Amino acid sequence: MTTSLEQGYLVKGLRTxxxxxxxxxxxxxxVISLRRLSSGREWCWHQPHPDWLWRNGPGDSFGASPQAGIDECVPTVAPCRVGDRDLPDHGEVWFQCWELExxxxARQELSATVRLAVTPFQFRRSIRVGTDGAFLFDYALTNLGDRPEPYLWSFHPLLTLESGDRLDLPEEVRSLRLNGGLGVTISQGDVWAYPEPFPGVRLDAGELPGMPGACLKGFAGPLKTAxxxxxxxxxxxxLELAWDGSTLPFLGVWINRGHGGFHHLALEPCSGAPDSLLDAVESWRQxxxxxxxxxVRWSISVSLS
Known part of the structure:
Protein backbone atom coordinates (compact mmCIF):
# COMPACT_ATOMS: atom_id res chain seq x y z
CA MET A 1 0.00 0.00 0.00
CA THR A 2 1.33 3.45 -0.92
CA THR A 3 0.27 6.94 0.12
CA SER A 4 1.13 10.15 -1.71
CA LEU A 5 -0.24 13.52 -2.82
CA GLU A 6 -1.18 14.74 -6.29
CA GLN A 7 -2.06 18.42 -6.61
CA GLY A 8 -3.03 18.44 -2.93
CA TYR A 9 -5.28 15.35 -3.14
CA LEU A 10 -4.61 12.23 -1.10
CA VAL A 11 -3.63 9.31 -3.33
CA LYS A 12 -3.73 5.67 -2.18
CA GLY A 13 -2.00 3.01 -4.20
CA LEU A 14 -1.33 -0.68 -4.70
CA ARG A 15 1.95 -1.98 -6.07
CA THR A 16 3.11 -5.33 -7.42
CA VAL A 31 -7.97 5.72 -10.56
CA ILE A 32 -5.46 8.22 -11.92
CA SER A 33 -2.57 5.88 -12.72
CA LEU A 34 -2.00 2.37 -14.04
CA ARG A 35 1.69 2.06 -14.76
CA ARG A 36 3.86 -0.83 -15.87
CA LEU A 37 7.07 -0.54 -13.89
CA SER A 38 9.57 -2.13 -16.29
CA SER A 39 8.69 0.09 -19.26
CA GLY A 40 7.17 3.08 -17.46
CA ARG A 41 4.08 2.92 -19.70
CA GLU A 42 1.26 4.96 -18.15
CA TRP A 43 -2.13 3.67 -19.26
CA CYS A 44 -4.34 6.27 -17.56
CA TRP A 45 -4.89 9.33 -19.72
CA HIS A 46 -5.10 12.85 -18.31
CA GLN A 47 -5.18 16.33 -19.73
CA PRO A 48 -1.78 17.70 -20.74
CA HIS A 49 -1.38 20.53 -18.24
CA PRO A 50 -0.10 20.72 -14.64
CA ASP A 51 -3.46 21.19 -12.89
CA TRP A 52 -5.35 18.22 -14.31
CA LEU A 53 -7.34 17.27 -11.20
CA TRP A 54 -10.24 19.15 -9.61
CA ARG A 55 -13.49 18.51 -7.77
CA ASN A 56 -16.96 18.37 -9.27
CA GLY A 57 -20.41 18.36 -7.75
CA PRO A 58 -23.94 17.08 -8.42
CA GLY A 59 -25.32 18.32 -11.72
CA ASP A 60 -21.92 18.94 -13.31
CA SER A 61 -21.36 17.83 -16.86
CA PHE A 62 -18.79 15.09 -17.14
CA GLY A 63 -17.21 17.17 -19.90
CA ALA A 64 -16.33 19.73 -17.22
CA SER A 65 -14.59 17.08 -15.10
CA PRO A 66 -10.90 16.15 -15.20
CA GLN A 67 -11.84 13.17 -17.45
CA ALA A 68 -8.73 11.46 -16.11
CA GLY A 69 -8.15 7.75 -15.75
CA ILE A 70 -10.84 5.36 -14.50
CA ASP A 71 -14.16 6.29 -12.93
CA GLU A 72 -17.45 4.47 -12.36
CA CYS A 73 -20.76 5.07 -14.17
CA VAL A 74 -23.98 3.92 -12.46
CA PRO A 75 -27.01 3.76 -12.96
CA THR A 76 -26.54 5.42 -16.37
CA VAL A 77 -23.78 6.88 -18.50
CA ALA A 78 -25.69 9.42 -20.58
CA PRO A 79 -28.00 11.79 -18.68
CA CYS A 80 -31.66 10.87 -19.07
CA ARG A 81 -35.06 10.92 -17.37
CA VAL A 82 -36.38 7.52 -16.29
CA GLY A 83 -39.85 7.68 -14.75
CA ASP A 84 -39.86 10.66 -12.42
CA ARG A 85 -36.07 10.71 -11.94
CA ASP A 86 -33.51 12.86 -13.72
CA LEU A 87 -30.34 10.79 -13.84
CA PRO A 88 -27.14 12.85 -14.06
CA ASP A 89 -24.42 12.75 -16.67
CA HIS A 90 -22.18 9.67 -16.19
CA GLY A 91 -24.20 8.62 -13.17
CA GLU A 92 -24.18 9.39 -9.47
CA VAL A 93 -20.85 8.29 -7.99
CA TRP A 94 -18.00 9.82 -10.03
CA PHE A 95 -18.27 13.27 -8.38
CA GLN A 96 -18.78 12.08 -4.80
CA CYS A 97 -16.11 12.07 -2.11
CA TRP A 98 -15.42 8.44 -1.23
CA GLU A 99 -14.21 7.34 2.21
CA LEU A 100 -11.96 4.29 2.25
CA GLU A 101 -12.74 1.59 4.81
CA ALA A 106 -5.43 -3.09 6.77
CA ARG A 107 -6.00 -5.99 4.33
CA GLN A 108 -4.24 -4.06 1.54
CA GLU A 109 -7.55 -3.32 -0.22
CA LEU A 110 -9.00 0.00 -1.43
CA SER A 111 -12.70 -0.28 -0.57
CA ALA A 112 -15.53 2.23 -0.29
CA THR A 113 -19.32 2.19 -0.15
CA VAL A 114 -21.35 5.04 -1.67
CA ARG A 115 -25.07 5.82 -1.39
CA LEU A 116 -26.69 7.25 -4.50
CA ALA A 117 -28.87 10.31 -4.05
CA VAL A 118 -31.34 10.02 -6.95
CA THR A 119 -31.83 6.26 -7.18
CA PRO A 120 -32.17 3.90 -4.19
CA PHE A 121 -28.87 2.14 -4.79
CA GLN A 122 -25.82 1.49 -2.63
CA PHE A 123 -22.62 0.99 -4.61
CA ARG A 124 -19.45 -0.67 -3.35
CA ARG A 125 -16.07 -1.11 -5.03
CA SER A 126 -12.97 -2.82 -3.68
CA ILE A 127 -9.60 -3.01 -5.43
CA ARG A 128 -7.03 -5.62 -4.42
CA VAL A 129 -4.10 -7.50 -5.91
CA GLY A 130 -4.88 -11.02 -7.12
CA THR A 131 -2.63 -14.05 -6.75
CA ASP A 132 -1.58 -13.64 -10.40
CA GLY A 133 -0.51 -10.02 -9.85
CA ALA A 134 -3.55 -8.51 -11.59
CA PHE A 135 -5.56 -5.71 -10.04
CA LEU A 136 -9.00 -7.06 -9.13
CA PHE A 137 -11.97 -4.67 -9.02
CA ASP A 138 -14.81 -6.25 -7.00
CA TYR A 139 -18.26 -4.64 -7.08
CA ALA A 140 -21.60 -4.84 -5.30
CA LEU A 141 -24.78 -2.91 -6.11
CA THR A 142 -27.70 -3.11 -3.68
CA ASN A 143 -31.29 -2.00 -4.26
CA LEU A 144 -32.37 -0.34 -1.00
CA GLY A 145 -35.79 0.53 -2.41
CA ASP A 146 -39.15 -1.24 -2.31
CA ARG A 147 -39.54 -1.98 -6.03
CA PRO A 148 -37.41 -3.52 -8.81
CA GLU A 149 -34.90 -1.05 -10.22
CA PRO A 150 -33.33 -1.06 -13.70
CA TYR A 151 -29.71 0.02 -13.99
CA LEU A 152 -26.66 0.31 -16.19
CA TRP A 153 -23.12 0.06 -14.89
CA SER A 154 -20.05 0.75 -16.98
CA PHE A 155 -16.33 0.61 -16.31
CA HIS A 156 -15.04 3.93 -17.63
CA PRO A 157 -11.27 3.97 -18.24
CA LEU A 158 -9.83 6.71 -20.45
CA LEU A 159 -6.59 5.14 -21.70
CA THR A 160 -3.56 6.66 -23.36
CA LEU A 161 -3.07 6.11 -27.08
CA GLU A 162 0.49 5.64 -28.29
CA SER A 163 2.09 4.78 -31.60
CA GLY A 164 1.92 1.03 -32.13
CA ASP A 165 -1.20 0.49 -29.97
CA ARG A 166 -3.85 -1.89 -31.27
CA LEU A 167 -7.14 -3.08 -29.78
CA ASP A 168 -7.19 -6.80 -29.07
CA LEU A 169 -10.84 -7.87 -28.93
CA PRO A 170 -12.30 -11.40 -29.02
CA GLU A 171 -12.53 -13.04 -32.44
CA GLU A 172 -16.32 -12.99 -32.17
CA VAL A 173 -16.40 -9.18 -32.34
CA ARG A 174 -17.24 -8.58 -36.00
CA SER A 175 -19.26 -5.38 -35.63
CA LEU A 176 -20.04 -2.46 -33.33
CA ARG A 177 -23.51 -1.04 -32.81
CA LEU A 178 -23.04 2.70 -32.65
CA ASN A 179 -24.33 4.94 -29.91
CA GLY A 180 -22.91 8.31 -30.87
CA GLY A 181 -20.04 10.30 -32.25
CA LEU A 182 -18.82 13.68 -33.38
CA GLY A 183 -17.01 14.49 -36.60
CA VAL A 184 -18.42 11.33 -38.20
CA THR A 185 -21.78 10.87 -39.90
CA ILE A 186 -23.80 8.22 -38.07
CA SER A 187 -27.23 7.52 -36.67
CA GLN A 188 -27.74 5.85 -33.32
CA GLY A 189 -28.03 2.12 -33.83
CA ASP A 190 -25.95 2.04 -37.02
CA VAL A 191 -23.80 -1.05 -37.28
CA TRP A 192 -20.21 -0.81 -38.49
CA ALA A 193 -18.10 -3.78 -39.41
CA TYR A 194 -15.15 -4.35 -37.09
CA PRO A 195 -12.24 -3.86 -37.38
CA GLU A 196 -12.44 -2.17 -40.83
CA PRO A 197 -15.78 -0.44 -41.44
CA PHE A 198 -14.45 1.39 -44.51
CA PRO A 199 -11.46 0.61 -46.73
CA GLY A 200 -8.31 1.84 -45.03
CA VAL A 201 -10.01 2.80 -41.74
CA ARG A 202 -8.92 0.49 -38.93
CA LEU A 203 -10.88 0.85 -35.71
CA ASP A 204 -8.51 -1.56 -33.99
CA ALA A 205 -5.69 0.92 -34.66
CA GLY A 206 -7.74 3.76 -33.21
CA GLU A 207 -8.54 5.22 -36.61
CA LEU A 208 -11.76 7.05 -37.47
CA PRO A 209 -13.08 8.73 -40.61
CA GLY A 210 -12.95 12.48 -40.11
CA MET A 211 -9.99 12.51 -37.76
CA PRO A 212 -8.51 14.57 -36.30
CA GLY A 213 -11.51 16.00 -34.50
CA ALA A 214 -13.66 12.86 -34.47
CA CYS A 215 -14.89 10.58 -31.70
CA LEU A 216 -17.09 7.48 -31.68
CA LYS A 217 -18.86 5.19 -29.19
CA GLY A 218 -20.03 1.70 -30.08
CA PHE A 219 -20.97 -1.56 -28.38
CA ALA A 220 -20.10 -5.20 -28.96
CA GLY A 221 -22.11 -8.04 -27.50
CA PRO A 222 -23.60 -9.95 -25.93
CA LEU A 223 -20.16 -11.60 -25.74
CA LYS A 224 -19.28 -15.22 -25.12
CA THR A 225 -15.62 -14.32 -24.50
CA ALA A 226 -15.48 -11.58 -21.87
CA LEU A 239 -3.26 -4.00 -20.89
CA GLU A 240 -5.82 -6.80 -20.51
CA LEU A 241 -9.33 -6.72 -19.01
CA ALA A 242 -11.22 -9.89 -18.12
CA TRP A 243 -14.65 -10.30 -16.52
CA ASP A 244 -17.71 -12.52 -16.17
CA GLY A 245 -19.83 -12.20 -19.30
CA SER A 246 -22.94 -13.54 -17.59
CA THR A 247 -23.09 -10.35 -15.50
CA LEU A 248 -21.42 -7.95 -17.93
CA PRO A 249 -22.42 -9.13 -21.42
CA PHE A 250 -21.43 -5.99 -23.35
CA LEU A 251 -18.26 -4.09 -24.19
CA GLY A 252 -18.35 -0.39 -24.96
CA VAL A 253 -15.59 0.91 -27.23
CA TRP A 254 -14.79 4.63 -27.18
CA ILE A 255 -12.29 6.16 -29.62
CA ASN A 256 -11.40 9.86 -29.47
CA ARG A 257 -9.13 11.16 -32.19
CA GLY A 258 -8.92 14.85 -31.54
CA HIS A 259 -12.32 15.89 -30.18
CA GLY A 260 -11.56 18.57 -27.58
CA GLY A 261 -7.93 18.24 -28.61
CA PHE A 262 -7.72 14.84 -26.89
CA HIS A 263 -6.57 11.45 -28.15
CA HIS A 264 -7.54 8.42 -26.05
CA LEU A 265 -9.34 5.07 -26.01
CA ALA A 266 -11.71 3.35 -23.61
CA LEU A 267 -12.64 -0.31 -23.23
CA GLU A 268 -15.82 -0.41 -21.14
CA PRO A 269 -17.23 -3.71 -19.87
CA CYS A 270 -20.85 -2.94 -19.04
CA SER A 271 -24.10 -4.49 -17.86
CA GLY A 272 -26.20 -3.16 -20.75
CA ALA A 273 -26.33 -0.79 -23.68
CA PRO A 274 -26.39 1.94 -24.89
CA ASP A 275 -25.14 4.74 -22.63
CA SER A 276 -28.61 6.05 -21.73
CA LEU A 277 -30.60 3.93 -19.29
CA LEU A 278 -33.78 5.25 -20.91
CA ASP A 279 -32.66 4.03 -24.34
CA ALA A 280 -31.48 0.75 -22.85
CA VAL A 281 -34.94 0.16 -21.36
CA GLU A 282 -37.17 1.50 -24.13
CA SER A 283 -35.19 0.97 -27.34
CA TRP A 284 -32.22 -1.43 -27.16
CA ARG A 285 -33.79 -3.48 -24.33
CA GLN A 286 -30.37 -4.35 -22.92
CA VAL A 296 -25.68 -8.06 -7.52
CA ARG A 297 -21.93 -8.63 -7.59
CA TRP A 298 -19.29 -8.71 -10.31
CA SER A 299 -15.55 -8.36 -10.80
CA ILE A 300 -13.04 -7.14 -13.38
CA SER A 301 -9.40 -8.17 -13.63
CA VAL A 302 -6.92 -5.58 -14.95
CA SER A 303 -3.51 -6.93 -15.97
CA LEU A 304 -0.44 -5.06 -17.17
CA SER A 305 2.42 -6.83 -18.89
Whole structure:
Protein backbone atom coordinates (compact mmCIF):
# COMPACT_ATOMS: atom_id res chain seq x y z
CA MET A 1 0.00 0.00 0.00
CA THR A 2 1.33 3.45 -0.92
CA THR A 3 0.27 6.94 0.12
CA SER A 4 1.13 10.15 -1.71
CA LEU A 5 -0.24 13.52 -2.82
CA GLU A 6 -1.18 14.74 -6.29
CA GLN A 7 -2.06 18.42 -6.61
CA GLY A 8 -3.03 18.44 -2.93
CA TYR A 9 -5.28 15.35 -3.14
CA LEU A 10 -4.61 12.23 -1.10
CA VAL A 11 -3.63 9.31 -3.33
CA LYS A 12 -3.73 5.67 -2.18
CA GLY A 13 -2.00 3.01 -4.20
CA LEU A 14 -1.33 -0.68 -4.70
CA ARG A 15 1.95 -1.98 -6.07
CA THR A 16 3.11 -5.33 -7.42
CA UNK A 17 6.45 -6.43 -8.81
CA UNK A 18 5.20 -5.48 -12.28
CA UNK A 19 2.73 -2.61 -11.94
CA UNK A 20 1.34 0.19 -9.82
CA UNK A 21 -2.21 1.51 -9.37
CA UNK A 22 -2.99 4.91 -7.78
CA UNK A 23 -6.45 6.30 -6.93
CA UNK A 24 -7.92 9.46 -5.37
CA UNK A 25 -10.76 8.68 -2.92
CA UNK A 26 -11.92 12.32 -2.73
CA UNK A 27 -12.54 12.48 -6.49
CA UNK A 28 -15.08 9.70 -6.85
CA UNK A 29 -12.57 6.95 -6.27
CA UNK A 30 -10.92 7.91 -9.55
CA VAL A 31 -7.97 5.72 -10.56
CA ILE A 32 -5.46 8.22 -11.92
CA SER A 33 -2.57 5.88 -12.72
CA LEU A 34 -2.00 2.37 -14.04
CA ARG A 35 1.69 2.06 -14.76
CA ARG A 36 3.86 -0.83 -15.87
CA LEU A 37 7.07 -0.54 -13.89
CA SER A 38 9.57 -2.13 -16.29
CA SER A 39 8.69 0.09 -19.26
CA GLY A 40 7.17 3.08 -17.46
CA ARG A 41 4.08 2.92 -19.70
CA GLU A 42 1.26 4.96 -18.15
CA TRP A 43 -2.13 3.67 -19.26
CA CYS A 44 -4.34 6.27 -17.56
CA TRP A 45 -4.89 9.33 -19.72
CA HIS A 46 -5.10 12.85 -18.31
CA GLN A 47 -5.18 16.33 -19.73
CA PRO A 48 -1.78 17.70 -20.74
CA HIS A 49 -1.38 20.53 -18.24
CA PRO A 50 -0.10 20.72 -14.64
CA ASP A 51 -3.46 21.19 -12.89
CA TRP A 52 -5.35 18.22 -14.31
CA LEU A 53 -7.34 17.27 -11.20
CA TRP A 54 -10.24 19.15 -9.61
CA ARG A 55 -13.49 18.51 -7.77
CA ASN A 56 -16.96 18.37 -9.27
CA GLY A 57 -20.41 18.36 -7.75
CA PRO A 58 -23.94 17.08 -8.42
CA GLY A 59 -25.32 18.32 -11.72
CA ASP A 60 -21.92 18.94 -13.31
CA SER A 61 -21.36 17.83 -16.86
CA PHE A 62 -18.79 15.09 -17.14
CA GLY A 63 -17.21 17.17 -19.90
CA ALA A 64 -16.33 19.73 -17.22
CA SER A 65 -14.59 17.08 -15.10
CA PRO A 66 -10.90 16.15 -15.20
CA GLN A 67 -11.84 13.17 -17.45
CA ALA A 68 -8.73 11.46 -16.11
CA GLY A 69 -8.15 7.75 -15.75
CA ILE A 70 -10.84 5.36 -14.50
CA ASP A 71 -14.16 6.29 -12.93
CA GLU A 72 -17.45 4.47 -12.36
CA CYS A 73 -20.76 5.07 -14.17
CA VAL A 74 -23.98 3.92 -12.46
CA PRO A 75 -27.01 3.76 -12.96
CA THR A 76 -26.54 5.42 -16.37
CA VAL A 77 -23.78 6.88 -18.50
CA ALA A 78 -25.69 9.42 -20.58
CA PRO A 79 -28.00 11.79 -18.68
CA CYS A 80 -31.66 10.87 -19.07
CA ARG A 81 -35.06 10.92 -17.37
CA VAL A 82 -36.38 7.52 -16.29
CA GLY A 83 -39.85 7.68 -14.75
CA ASP A 84 -39.86 10.66 -12.42
CA ARG A 85 -36.07 10.71 -11.94
CA ASP A 86 -33.51 12.86 -13.72
CA LEU A 87 -30.34 10.79 -13.84
CA PRO A 88 -27.14 12.85 -14.06
CA ASP A 89 -24.42 12.75 -16.67
CA HIS A 90 -22.18 9.67 -16.19
CA GLY A 91 -24.20 8.62 -13.17
CA GLU A 92 -24.18 9.39 -9.47
CA VAL A 93 -20.85 8.29 -7.99
CA TRP A 94 -18.00 9.82 -10.03
CA PHE A 95 -18.27 13.27 -8.38
CA GLN A 96 -18.78 12.08 -4.80
CA CYS A 97 -16.11 12.07 -2.11
CA TRP A 98 -15.42 8.44 -1.23
CA GLU A 99 -14.21 7.34 2.21
CA LEU A 100 -11.96 4.29 2.25
CA GLU A 101 -12.74 1.59 4.81
CA UNK A 102 -9.96 1.31 7.45
CA UNK A 103 -10.50 -2.44 7.88
CA UNK A 104 -9.99 -2.98 4.15
CA UNK A 105 -6.87 -0.81 4.11
CA ALA A 106 -5.43 -3.09 6.77
CA ARG A 107 -6.00 -5.99 4.33
CA GLN A 108 -4.24 -4.06 1.54
CA GLU A 109 -7.55 -3.32 -0.22
CA LEU A 110 -9.00 0.00 -1.43
CA SER A 111 -12.70 -0.28 -0.57
CA ALA A 112 -15.53 2.23 -0.29
CA THR A 113 -19.32 2.19 -0.15
CA VAL A 114 -21.35 5.04 -1.67
CA ARG A 115 -25.07 5.82 -1.39
CA LEU A 116 -26.69 7.25 -4.50
CA ALA A 117 -28.87 10.31 -4.05
CA VAL A 118 -31.34 10.02 -6.95
CA THR A 119 -31.83 6.26 -7.18
CA PRO A 120 -32.17 3.90 -4.19
CA PHE A 121 -28.87 2.14 -4.79
CA GLN A 122 -25.82 1.49 -2.63
CA PHE A 123 -22.62 0.99 -4.61
CA ARG A 124 -19.45 -0.67 -3.35
CA ARG A 125 -16.07 -1.11 -5.03
CA SER A 126 -12.97 -2.82 -3.68
CA ILE A 127 -9.60 -3.01 -5.43
CA ARG A 128 -7.03 -5.62 -4.42
CA VAL A 129 -4.10 -7.50 -5.91
CA GLY A 130 -4.88 -11.02 -7.12
CA THR A 131 -2.63 -14.05 -6.75
CA ASP A 132 -1.58 -13.64 -10.40
CA GLY A 133 -0.51 -10.02 -9.85
CA ALA A 134 -3.55 -8.51 -11.59
CA PHE A 135 -5.56 -5.71 -10.04
CA LEU A 136 -9.00 -7.06 -9.13
CA PHE A 137 -11.97 -4.67 -9.02
CA ASP A 138 -14.81 -6.25 -7.00
CA TYR A 139 -18.26 -4.64 -7.08
CA ALA A 140 -21.60 -4.84 -5.30
CA LEU A 141 -24.78 -2.91 -6.11
CA THR A 142 -27.70 -3.11 -3.68
CA ASN A 143 -31.29 -2.00 -4.26
CA LEU A 144 -32.37 -0.34 -1.00
CA GLY A 145 -35.79 0.53 -2.41
CA ASP A 146 -39.15 -1.24 -2.31
CA ARG A 147 -39.54 -1.98 -6.03
CA PRO A 148 -37.41 -3.52 -8.81
CA GLU A 149 -34.90 -1.05 -10.22
CA PRO A 150 -33.33 -1.06 -13.70
CA TYR A 151 -29.71 0.02 -13.99
CA LEU A 152 -26.66 0.31 -16.19
CA TRP A 153 -23.12 0.06 -14.89
CA SER A 154 -20.05 0.75 -16.98
CA PHE A 155 -16.33 0.61 -16.31
CA HIS A 156 -15.04 3.93 -17.63
CA PRO A 157 -11.27 3.97 -18.24
CA LEU A 158 -9.83 6.71 -20.45
CA LEU A 159 -6.59 5.14 -21.70
CA THR A 160 -3.56 6.66 -23.36
CA LEU A 161 -3.07 6.11 -27.08
CA GLU A 162 0.49 5.64 -28.29
CA SER A 163 2.09 4.78 -31.60
CA GLY A 164 1.92 1.03 -32.13
CA ASP A 165 -1.20 0.49 -29.97
CA ARG A 166 -3.85 -1.89 -31.27
CA LEU A 167 -7.14 -3.08 -29.78
CA ASP A 168 -7.19 -6.80 -29.07
CA LEU A 169 -10.84 -7.87 -28.93
CA PRO A 170 -12.30 -11.40 -29.02
CA GLU A 171 -12.53 -13.04 -32.44
CA GLU A 172 -16.32 -12.99 -32.17
CA VAL A 173 -16.40 -9.18 -32.34
CA ARG A 174 -17.24 -8.58 -36.00
CA SER A 175 -19.26 -5.38 -35.63
CA LEU A 176 -20.04 -2.46 -33.33
CA ARG A 177 -23.51 -1.04 -32.81
CA LEU A 178 -23.04 2.70 -32.65
CA ASN A 179 -24.33 4.94 -29.91
CA GLY A 180 -22.91 8.31 -30.87
CA GLY A 181 -20.04 10.30 -32.25
CA LEU A 182 -18.82 13.68 -33.38
CA GLY A 183 -17.01 14.49 -36.60
CA VAL A 184 -18.42 11.33 -38.20
CA THR A 185 -21.78 10.87 -39.90
CA ILE A 186 -23.80 8.22 -38.07
CA SER A 187 -27.23 7.52 -36.67
CA GLN A 188 -27.74 5.85 -33.32
CA GLY A 189 -28.03 2.12 -33.83
CA ASP A 190 -25.95 2.04 -37.02
CA VAL A 191 -23.80 -1.05 -37.28
CA TRP A 192 -20.21 -0.81 -38.49
CA ALA A 193 -18.10 -3.78 -39.41
CA TYR A 194 -15.15 -4.35 -37.09
CA PRO A 195 -12.24 -3.86 -37.38
CA GLU A 196 -12.44 -2.17 -40.83
CA PRO A 197 -15.78 -0.44 -41.44
CA PHE A 198 -14.45 1.39 -44.51
CA PRO A 199 -11.46 0.61 -46.73
CA GLY A 200 -8.31 1.84 -45.03
CA VAL A 201 -10.01 2.80 -41.74
CA ARG A 202 -8.92 0.49 -38.93
CA LEU A 203 -10.88 0.85 -35.71
CA ASP A 204 -8.51 -1.56 -33.99
CA ALA A 205 -5.69 0.92 -34.66
CA GLY A 206 -7.74 3.76 -33.21
CA GLU A 207 -8.54 5.22 -36.61
CA LEU A 208 -11.76 7.05 -37.47
CA PRO A 209 -13.08 8.73 -40.61
CA GLY A 210 -12.95 12.48 -40.11
CA MET A 211 -9.99 12.51 -37.76
CA PRO A 212 -8.51 14.57 -36.30
CA GLY A 213 -11.51 16.00 -34.50
CA ALA A 214 -13.66 12.86 -34.47
CA CYS A 215 -14.89 10.58 -31.70
CA LEU A 216 -17.09 7.48 -31.68
CA LYS A 217 -18.86 5.19 -29.19
CA GLY A 218 -20.03 1.70 -30.08
CA PHE A 219 -20.97 -1.56 -28.38
CA ALA A 220 -20.10 -5.20 -28.96
CA GLY A 221 -22.11 -8.04 -27.50
CA PRO A 222 -23.60 -9.95 -25.93
CA LEU A 223 -20.16 -11.60 -25.74
CA LYS A 224 -19.28 -15.22 -25.12
CA THR A 225 -15.62 -14.32 -24.50
CA ALA A 226 -15.48 -11.58 -21.87
CA UNK A 227 -12.08 -10.01 -22.34
CA UNK A 228 -10.50 -7.07 -24.15
CA UNK A 229 -7.07 -5.55 -24.36
CA UNK A 230 -4.68 -3.09 -25.93
CA UNK A 231 -1.27 -4.28 -27.07
CA UNK A 232 1.61 -2.19 -28.39
CA UNK A 233 3.40 -3.87 -31.28
CA UNK A 234 6.49 -1.68 -30.84
CA UNK A 235 7.13 -1.96 -27.11
CA UNK A 236 5.21 -5.11 -26.15
CA UNK A 237 3.25 -3.27 -23.46
CA UNK A 238 -0.15 -4.83 -22.91
CA LEU A 239 -3.26 -4.00 -20.89
CA GLU A 240 -5.82 -6.80 -20.51
CA LEU A 241 -9.33 -6.72 -19.01
CA ALA A 242 -11.22 -9.89 -18.12
CA TRP A 243 -14.65 -10.30 -16.52
CA ASP A 244 -17.71 -12.52 -16.17
CA GLY A 245 -19.83 -12.20 -19.30
CA SER A 246 -22.94 -13.54 -17.59
CA THR A 247 -23.09 -10.35 -15.50
CA LEU A 248 -21.42 -7.95 -17.93
CA PRO A 249 -22.42 -9.13 -21.42
CA PHE A 250 -21.43 -5.99 -23.35
CA LEU A 251 -18.26 -4.09 -24.19
CA GLY A 252 -18.35 -0.39 -24.96
CA VAL A 253 -15.59 0.91 -27.23
CA TRP A 254 -14.79 4.63 -27.18
CA ILE A 255 -12.29 6.16 -29.62
CA ASN A 256 -11.40 9.86 -29.47
CA ARG A 257 -9.13 11.16 -32.19
CA GLY A 258 -8.92 14.85 -31.54
CA HIS A 259 -12.32 15.89 -30.18
CA GLY A 260 -11.56 18.57 -27.58
CA GLY A 261 -7.93 18.24 -28.61
CA PHE A 262 -7.72 14.84 -26.89
CA HIS A 263 -6.57 11.45 -28.15
CA HIS A 264 -7.54 8.42 -26.05
CA LEU A 265 -9.34 5.07 -26.01
CA ALA A 266 -11.71 3.35 -23.61
CA LEU A 267 -12.64 -0.31 -23.23
CA GLU A 268 -15.82 -0.41 -21.14
CA PRO A 269 -17.23 -3.71 -19.87
CA CYS A 270 -20.85 -2.94 -19.04
CA SER A 271 -24.10 -4.49 -17.86
CA GLY A 272 -26.20 -3.16 -20.75
CA ALA A 273 -26.33 -0.79 -23.68
CA PRO A 274 -26.39 1.94 -24.89
CA ASP A 275 -25.14 4.74 -22.63
CA SER A 276 -28.61 6.05 -21.73
CA LEU A 277 -30.60 3.93 -19.29
CA LEU A 278 -33.78 5.25 -20.91
CA ASP A 279 -32.66 4.03 -24.34
CA ALA A 280 -31.48 0.75 -22.85
CA VAL A 281 -34.94 0.16 -21.36
CA GLU A 282 -37.17 1.50 -24.13
CA SER A 283 -35.19 0.97 -27.34
CA TRP A 284 -32.22 -1.43 -27.16
CA ARG A 285 -33.79 -3.48 -24.33
CA GLN A 286 -30.37 -4.35 -22.92
CA UNK A 287 -30.29 -3.61 -19.19
CA UNK A 288 -30.39 -5.31 -15.80
CA UNK A 289 -32.93 -5.15 -12.95
CA UNK A 290 -32.29 -5.61 -9.22
CA UNK A 291 -35.27 -6.75 -7.09
CA UNK A 292 -35.89 -4.80 -3.87
CA UNK A 293 -33.48 -5.62 -1.09
CA UNK A 294 -31.16 -7.67 -3.29
CA UNK A 295 -27.51 -7.26 -4.29
CA VAL A 296 -25.68 -8.06 -7.52
CA ARG A 297 -21.93 -8.63 -7.59
CA TRP A 298 -19.29 -8.71 -10.31
CA SER A 299 -15.55 -8.36 -10.80
CA ILE A 300 -13.04 -7.14 -13.38
CA SER A 301 -9.40 -8.17 -13.63
CA VAL A 302 -6.92 -5.58 -14.95
CA SER A 303 -3.51 -6.93 -15.97
CA LEU A 304 -0.44 -5.06 -17.17
CA SER A 305 2.42 -6.83 -18.89
Missing amino acids: DAAELRMVPELGGR PEAL RAGIVNGLTGDR YRVIPPGET
